[in-house]
Amino acid sequence: MRAEAKWVRSSPRKARLVVEHIRGRTVPEARTVLAFSERAVAREVEKVLRSAVANAEANHGLVGDDMVVSAAYVDEGPTIKRWRARARGRVARIRKRTCHITVKLKPVAGARPKPEPAPAEEKPKRAKRAPAKKSQAASRSKKKEAAA
16 A cells, blocks of 8 residues: 655655654544645645555555555655856756655554445336437438339
């Protein structure tokens, strides 16, 4: 039960500051911490957390609120290099850093499986409609063919 966001346009150092706050917390606590964080990268981390919860619910049949963030880490991605003109014909390098954010979840001890939905009642089948009437132009041409 994990999710990963690759090539996020934020420096890994900034993202690690946010990820440290959610490591080891339950999913509802982590969501609250991220919702009140003022850092922009917290929105990206929240997307990854939401994706990890959805993966756990869809693939393993677990309840998202009964999970804990077992591991959350940020790896460095490729750096995009740009140049900026400076005084006296010189140039300065601009590094646009990227990162890969990974969130892993595990169920809390005594977690309950997701309840199975009740089987839906079968709806009575409707009677099929009569075939559509043919247009008058088509019926006229058939009459002419039959007369000839």
